Structures are given as structure tokens and as C-alpha cells.
Amino acid sequence: MNEEQTGSDDKPIVVDQTDKRSIVPFVAAAAVAILVLIGIVAGGLLAPAEKNVTEADRLAAAVTNYIDARSRSDLRPPTGVACPGFDEEKSGLAERLGGPKSTVTIDGRGFTDATVNGDRAKIDATIDVNGTDTTDTWKLTRVDGAWLVCDF
Known part of the structure; x- marks a missing residue:
């Protein structure tokens, strides 16, 4: 059973390993x-x-910052979001926002008609005051490169 086989089957199989990669x-x-x-x-x-970011986006952000800061602070106007000397009562803004204790929210889609003239600008903003939507023109001024609410 251990017979050696002879013939053509005895040839060694040559494997070509010279594949060049x-x-x-x-x-x-x-x-x-x-x-x-x-x-x-x-x-x-x-x-x-x-x-x-467009100027209209910057104006919308300034109004949003004012509304947000107003809701978190008892100061009128809140620090850092309005021009120096700005008086919310004299400008009529306090009345339009429903008084000092009102709930005010703003919808980012409610910004239209932004116009910029040098360092002064206007933007129409739709805000929700105690559940009622109102649209008003906000006036802003650029102070040290930042837009601030300065008049209403």
C-alpha cells in the first residue's frame, strides 16, 4: 500500500511567487x-x-438678544443690548412690549425689511407679547461693531 507512484504525477508543481506589487x-x-x-x-x-452672516441676520440677532436679555433681567433696558442712555419708557418700547413684567417671545421667522444706512439700521420684527403677535419697526445703531437697540 505504500507503493511509490511513478510517472507524470511526480513532477513538482512550480508556484510563481515573483508577483510584483x-x-x-x-x-x-x-x-x-x-x-x-x-x-x-x-x-x-x-x-x-x-x-x-448678512447684516439682516445681525440685526435680527440684536433684537433677539434684547428680548432674551429683557426676559432674564429686571433692568430696563438690559445691560449690553441697548445704546447708552436708551430709555425703554421714553421710546415707547416698554408699552409695546406690554410693560415691565410682560412675557415676550420672538419668532426668528418674523424678521423682514432690514435696511442699513451706515451705522443706523431698521428691521421689522414680529414678536409675541402675552400671546398676541405684533409687528414693529426696531431701530438699531452700530456701537463698537455691534448692533444695539437704540430707538423704537
Whole structure:
């Protein structure tokens, strides 16, 4: 049973292991990935997101900041969101906002007709005062690069 077989089946099988593989595709993929990352970083540096904000967006943010600060503070006007010397009572804003203890909320979709003339601007804002929507024109002034509520 242990007979040796002779014949054509005895030839050794030769396996060709001289397959030449290249690292070039891997290097090319790494180079493309690095270029994409460099492009993303350069895009972020050359066109930061804050440059995509319009003046109308800044005006809307100033009005929203005023309303938010007013709801969190008993000061009229709240600190940092109105021009120095601004008087909410004299401007008529306190009356339009339902008095000092009213509940006021603002809907970000309620901003229209923003106009800017140098350091002065106007924007129409729809606000909810004690459950009633009102639309008024807010007047703002740019002070040290920031828009502040200055007149109503």
C-alpha cells in the first residue's frame, strides 16, 4: 500500500511567487486624502462662517438678544443690548412690549425689511407679547461693531 507512484504525477508543481506589487496606488490615495484635508482647512481659514452672516441676520440677532436679555433681567433696558442712555419708557418700547413684567417671545421667522444706512439700521420684527403677535419697526445703531437697540 505504500507503493511509490511513478510517472507524470511526480513532477513538482512550480508556484510563481515573483508577483510584483506596487505601493504607488497607496501613495496616490494618501496624497489625495492630504490634498482634501488641506483644502478643507484652507477653506475654513479663507471663508469663515461668520463672514456668511448678512447684516439682516445681525440685526435680527440684536433684537433677539434684547428680548432674551429683557426676559432674564429686571433692568430696563438690559445691560449690553441697548445704546447708552436708551430709555425703554421714553421710546415707547416698554408699552409695546406690554410693560415691565410682560412675557415676550420672538419668532426668528418674523424678521423682514432690514435696511442699513451706515451705522443706523431698521428691521421689522414680529414678536409675541402675552400671546398676541405684533409687528414693529426696531431701530438699531452700530456701537463698537455691534448692533444695539437704540430707538423704537
